[in-house]
Amino acid sequence: MLSVRNLRAAYGPVQVLFDVDFDVAPGSVTTLIGANGAGKTTIMKSVAGLMMPIGGAILFEGRDITRAPSHDRVNSGLSLIPEGRLVFPGMTVEQNLRLGAIAPAARSGHSEMLADVFRRFPRLEERRSQHAGLMSGGEQQMLALGRGLMARPRLILMDEPTLGLAPVMVKQVFETIRELRASGFTILLAEQNARVALELADQAYLLENGRVALSGPGAELLDSHDVRRAYLGM
Known part of the structure; x- marks a missing residue:
């Protein structure tokens, strides 16, 4: 590949x-x-x-x-999950995730992919309206992983x-x-x-x-x- x-x-x-x-x-x-x-x-x-x-x-x-x-x-x-997570702290969990589907190839199926990310990471669904900057380091890493998956890589x-x-x-x-x-x-x-x-x-x-x-x-x-x-x- x-x-x-x-x-x-x-x-x-x-x-x-x-x-x-x-x-x-x-x-x-x-x-x-x-x-x-x-x-x-x-x-x-x-x-x-x-x-x-x-x-x-x-x-x-x-x-x-x-x-x-x-x-x-x-x-x-290709989807990069960078060192240090680099989430957007002033945006909510869901907003961070939806930014992951900004590429044209990912936009059409973003709702299905969001549901899949929430299935993989239930904690993110619980915190979907919370600002990412208020999450723990581990939770932010889960968010970074979920955001990467939103690009349908x-x-x-x-x-x-x-x-x-x-x-x-x-x-x-x-x-x-x-x-x-x-x-x-x-x-x-x-x-x-x-x-x-x-x-x-x-x-x-x-x-x-x-x-x-x-x-x-x-x-x-x-x-x-x-x-x-x-x-x-x-």
């Missing part, structure tokens, strides 16, 4: 991605792991169209979207969805990811919680200093001595 080839990216004169290659298969969870500064968020921004790479190619369902604007990618079926990009959450909410987020995969969604996940992310991943890529250092099935990386020592504390 997604193929990234020789991706290079920079912030001004500082290059942060160096010839990154990876693939995301339909119906899978593909995980990017690595330390802070390894390049995970830069990859997500590049795939979503929030920053333009300095080299390489990004293909989505066979179409070259390397230079396509972000709104075109959303309309084509075929590929969901999740950037550090458990960052700053309490353990009970971390567990809920990963359970939600499992449910979404079971429902047929395809997910690219960037996550620092390496253990659970690898347990969940069909395919995983370990990033170090802007390069893919290791790749393989999630279970294979989970059993890697180097990964266990460096990222799992074992």
Whole structure:
């Protein structure tokens, strides 16, 4: 579904991605792991169209979207759930969700999708008239996930969805990811919680200093001595 080839990216004169290659298969969870500064968020921004790479190619369902604007990618079926949630605090839960269906491809079925989001996240339906800024961090993450689903995506990009959450909410987020995969969604996940992310991943890529250092099935990386020592504390 997604193929990234020789991706290079920079912030001004500082290059942060160096010839990154990876693939995301339909119906899978593909995980990017690595330390802070390894390049995970830069990859997500590049795939979503929030920053333009300095080299390489990004293909989505066979179409070259390397230079396509972000709104075109959303309309084509890409949905980014950004690091830090970035909900609109002065708007209600329902207003935040409806903004997720702003792309033309999502507008026609927004009512059905809203009902589906409320089915998946009953707490959001309970709080539909509450301002998003008054919700807990975990509730805001559920809202960000729901808003991403409102775009009717075929590929969901999740950037550090458990960052700053309490353990009970971390567990809920990963359970939600499992449910979404079971429902047929395809997910690219960037996550620092390496253990659970690898347990969940069909395919995983370990990033170090802007390069893919290791790749393989999630279970294979989970059993890697180097990964266990460096990222799992074992």
